[in-house]
Every structure is written in structure tokens, then in C-alpha cells.
Amino acid sequence: MGKITSFLISLLMIRYFFTASLTMNLKNLSADEAALLEFMNRVSDPHKVLANNWSASNSVCNWTGISCDDSYNGRVKGLNLANMGLSGTIPPHLGNLSFLASLNLTGNDFHGNLPQEFGRLTRLKLIDLSYNAFNGELPSFLGTLQKVKLLVLGNNSFTGQIPLTFFNMSNLETLDLSCNSIQGSIPENAENLQNLKIFNVTNNQLNGFIPWSVFNILLLQVVDLGYNKLSGRKCSSLQVLSLSDNRFDGLIPASIRNLTSLKRLVLTGNSIQGTIPREFGGLRSLEYFAASKMSLSGPIPLSFFNISSLQESISLTTLYRVFFNYKFSVQWAYV
Numbered sequence: 086m087g088k089i090t091s092f093l094i095s096l097l098m099i100r101y102f103f104t105a106s107l108t109m110n111l112k113n114l115s116a117d118e119a120a121l122l123e124f125m126n127r128v129s130d131p132h133k134v135l136a137n138n139w140s141a142s143n144s145v146c147n148w149t150g151i152s153c154d155d156s157y158n159g160r161v162k163g164l165n166l167a168n169m170g171l172s173g174t175i176p177p178h179l180g181n182l183s184f185l186a187s188l189n190l191t192g193n194d195f196h197g198n199l200p201q202e203f204g205r206l207t208r209l210k211l212i213d214l215s216y217n218a219f220n221g222e223l224p225s226f227l228g229t230l231q232k233v234k235l236l237v238l239g240n241n242s243f244t245g246q247i248p249l250t251f252f253n254m255s256n257l258e259t260l261d262l263s264c265n266s267i268q269g270s271i272p273e274n275a276e277n278l279q280n281l282k283i284f285n286v287t288n289n290q291l292n293g294f295i296p297w298s299v300f301n302i303l304l305l306q307v308v309d310l311g312y313n314k315l316s317g318r319k320c321s322s323l324q325v326l327s328l329s330d331n332r333f334d335g336l337i338p339a340s341i342r343n344l345t346s347l348k349r350l351v352l353t354g355n356s357i358q359g360t361i362p363r364e365f366g367g368l369r370s371l372e373y374f375a376a377s378k379m380s381l382s383g384p385i386p387l388s389f390f391n392i393s394s395l396q397e398s399i400s401l402t403t404l405y406r407v408f409f410n411y412k413f414s415v416q417w418a419y420v
């Protein structure tokens with residue numbers, strides 16, 4: 086009897102806690118719903134994508150662009166509204182989506198800056214705001230969101246310097262700030278971006294030296310520093326090194342031989358002079374090399390033609406493209 090009673094009591098208690106936690110989650114999901122409805126009411130939605138779909142008669146988790154965490158607590162974890170023609174500013178209410186892990190607003194026409202309330206979204210792992218019209222300084226609070234792996238802010242009108250906090254994001258794998266109006270230099274004393282693989286700051290107004298020490302060079306796969314005013318000193322094992330239209334000068338360093346994984350090397354439009362060093366032959370994975378609009382001269386080392394991956398793709402036209410402006414010297418005859 087006692088056993089049955091206590092069994093019933095435990096059953097009741099389990100039911101009580103289950104219901105309580107369910108109501109609490111529902112309540113919190115309704116906070117998510119409120120935040121999303123506020124978002125919908127405050128942005129301009131000319132194609133009525135949201136207006137026709139985000140209806141209170143349907144579960145939030147079934148709304149277009151919304152995904153929820155099925156396994157954990159059912160809260161909104163993803164907001165993906167890519168290419169929906171939305172515009173306006175981002176209302177602070179999104180900062181209430183406290184379980185948000187992925188935010189993708191690419192390809193809309195949002196302007197202004199991110200509200201401070203975004204700093205609360207500490208579970209975010211992916212932020213893609215590219216191809217919008219966001220402006221103002223890059224928000225430094227983004228750099229405090231320590232779980233972020235992909236931060237894609239390319240093709241906006243962000244200004245100011247890259248905040249120091251961005252160089253402190255230890256989980257960051259992709260940082261894409263391309264096609265903005267970012268100025269200043271990359272800080273030399275910034276802490277390491279231990280996990281960075283892709284760093285794309287092409288088409289900005291950065292200047293100064295590139296402190297390679299900032300990066301964990303071993304992991305980096307893509308660095309695109311094109312169309313800036315940067316100058317650099319040394320680099321290491323990357324797959325793509327694109328330094329086009331910058332202010333690199335001096336000779337191609339012998340240390341280039343260590344870039345054994347490099348597939349694409351774009352040096353176009355710099356002030357690099359002198360000959361291609363013999364060590365160039367160490368680039369045994371090279372498939373594409375562009376060096377036009379520079380002042381290279383002298384003989385092309387035999388080792389250059391010894392790169393088998395390059396041989397496969399090389400033709401007279403590519404040779405012409407690569408060596409456009411190249412000041413061949415007499416030694417060319419020996420090659």
C-alpha cells in the first residue's frame with residue numbers, strides 16, 4: 086500500500102515537473118514568438134513572405150525560415166531569411182531569441198547597425214549578414230560571442246576598424262569582411278585566432294603591415310587581402326594566397342618554398358621585383374599563378390617548369406597572362 090502510494094506520488098510529481106517544464110518551455114517559446122512577431126511588424130516585407138506565413142495559428146517552429154531545437158527544449162535555434170527582399174533596421178527584439186544558434190539574413194536590404202541586444206545571443210555559432218546595406222562601425226560586441234564559427238559580414242557598408250575583440254574569437258573559422266569600407270590596420274598584438282581557416286578582407290581600405298603572427302598559419306586555407314593598401318613580410322602553408330593590387334614590394338622570398346600546399350598564388354598588381362627564385366619549385370601543389378602588372382624580370386628558373394601540377398594547366402595563353410609585363414632577360418634563352 087505504502088509502496089503504491091509513494092509510486093503514485095512519484096508519478097504525480099513526475100507529471101507535475103513535466104507539465105511545469107513543458108509550460109515553462111511553451112512560455113519561453115511564446116517569448117520567441119513575441120520576439121519574431123515584433124521583428125515581422127518592424128521590418129519591411131514587400132513580398133509578404135513573413136506576413137503570409139508567420140501566423141499565430143501555426144507553431145513558431147513551422148514558420149518559414151525558423152528551425153527549433155528538437156532534442157533539447159524546442160526553442161527557436163535557427164533564423165534563416167536569406168534572399169527574401171526584407172529591409173529596414175534590425176529591431177532589438179531579436180536579442181530575446183536566447184537559444185538562437187544560427188542567424189542568416191544574407192541577400193536582403195537591411196541597413197543601420199545591429200542592436201546592442203545582439204550581444205546577449207551567446208549561443209550563436211553562425212552569423213551571415215552579407216549582401217545587405219548594413220552601415221556604421223563593425224560592432225565590437227560580436228567579438229564577445231565566443232561560440233561563433235562563421236562570421237560573414239561581406240558586401241555591406243561597414244566602416245571603422247576591425248574591433249580588437251574579433252581577434253579574440255577562439256572558435257572562429259571563417260571571417261569574411263570583404264567589400265566594406267573598413268579602415269585601419271590588423272593589430273600586431275591581437276591574440277591568436279586559433280581556428281581561423283578563411284580570412285577574407287578583400288575590397289576594403291586596410292593599410293599597414295600584415296602581422297602573420299596573428300594567425301595560426303597552419304590552419305589557414307584562404308587569405309584574401311586583395312584591393313587594400315596592405316604590405317606584408319612573410320607567410321606560410323596556405324591553399325590560396327591572393328595579394329592582388331596591394332603594396333607588397335621587394336623580392337619574392339626564398340621562404341616561399343615552404344608553401345607546399347599552395348594551389349593559387351595571385352601577386353598581380355604589386356611592386357614585387359627581381360627574379361622568380363629557384364625555391365619557387367617548392368610550390369609543388371601550385372595550379373594557378375598570376376603575376377602580371379608587376380616588375381618581375383630575369384630568367385625563369387627551371388624549377389618553375391618542374392611543378393607538375395602547374396604543367397598540367399599551363400598553356401601559351403596562360404604563360405602570356407602570367408608573365409604579362411615580365412621583363413625577360415637574355416637568360417630566357419637558356420630555359
Ligand SMILES: *[C@@H]1O[C@H](CO)[C@@H](O)[C@H](O)[C@H]1NC(C)=O
Nearest residue numbers: 109110112113116158160183
Ligand atoms: C524560461 O524563462 C524563464 C523566465 O523568462 C527563465 O527563468 C528560464 O530560465 C527559461 N527557461 C528556459 C529553459 O529557457
Ligand SMILES: *[C@@H]1O[C@H](CO)[C@@H](O)[C@H](O)[C@H]1NC(C)=O
Nearest residue numbers: 142143144145146147148153
Ligand atoms: C507542423 O506542420 C506539420 C505539417 O505541416 C504538422 O504535422 C505538425 O503538427 C506541425 N507542428 C506544429 C507544432 O504545429
Ligand SMILES: *[C@@H]1O[C@H](CO)[C@@H](O)[C@H](O)[C@H]1NC(C)=O
Nearest residue numbers: 137138140143147148149150
Ligand atoms: C509557410 O511556408 C512553408 C514553407 O516555407 C509551408 O510549408 C507552409 O505551409 C507555409 N504556411 C502557411 C500558413 O502559409
Ligand SMILES: *[C@@H]1O[C@H](CO)[C@@H](O)[C@H](O)[C@H]1NC(C)=O
Nearest residue numbers: 116119120177178180181202
Ligand atoms: C524583448 O526585447 C525587448 C527589447 O529588447 C524588450 O523590451 C521586451 O521586454 C522583451 N520581451 C520579452 C517577452 O522578453
Ligand SMILES: *[C@@H]1O[C@H](CO)[C@@H](O)[C@H](O)[C@H]1NC(C)=O
Nearest residue numbers: 167189191211212213235237
Ligand atoms: C546563408 O544562406 C544562404 C542561402 O540559403 C546560403 O547560400 C549561405 O551559405 C548561408 N550562409 C552560411 C554562412 O552558411
Ligand SMILES: *[C@@H]1O[C@H](CO)[C@@H](O)[C@H](O)[C@H]1NC(C)=O
Nearest residue numbers: 228229249250251252253276
Ligand atoms: C579576450 O578574451 C579574454 C577572455 O575571454 C578577455 O579577458 C579579454 O578582455 C578579451 N580581449 C579583447 C580584446 O576582447
Ligand SMILES: *[C@@H]1O[C@H](CO)[C@@H](O)[C@H](O)[C@H]1NC(C)=O
Nearest residue numbers: 239263285287307308309325
Ligand atoms: C573573398 O570575397 C570576395 C567577395 O565576397 C570573393 O569574390 C572572393 O572570391 C573571396 N576570396 C576568396 C579567396 O575566397
Ligand SMILES: *[C@@H]1O[C@H](CO)[C@@H](O)[C@H](O)[C@H]1NC(C)=O
Nearest residue numbers: 321338339340341342343344
Ligand atoms: C622551411 O621549412 C623548414 C622545415 O620544413 C624549416 O627548417 C625552414 O626554416 C623553413 N624556411 C623558411 C625560410 O621559413
Ligand SMILES: *[C@@H]1O[C@H](CO)[C@@H](O)[C@H](O)[C@H]1NC(C)=O
Nearest residue numbers: 363366386387388389391392
Ligand atoms: C625537378 O624535379 C625532380 C624530381 O622532383 C628533381 O629531382 C629535380 O632536381 C627538379 N629539377 C629542378 C630544376 O628543380
Ligand SMILES: CC(=O)N[C@H]1CO[C@H](CO)[C@@H](O)[C@@H]1O
Nearest residue numbers: 216217240241242263264265
Ligand atoms: C557595398 C557593396 O559592395 N555592394 C555590392 C554588393 O553586391 C551587389 C551585387 O551582388 C553590388 O551591386 C553592390 O555594389
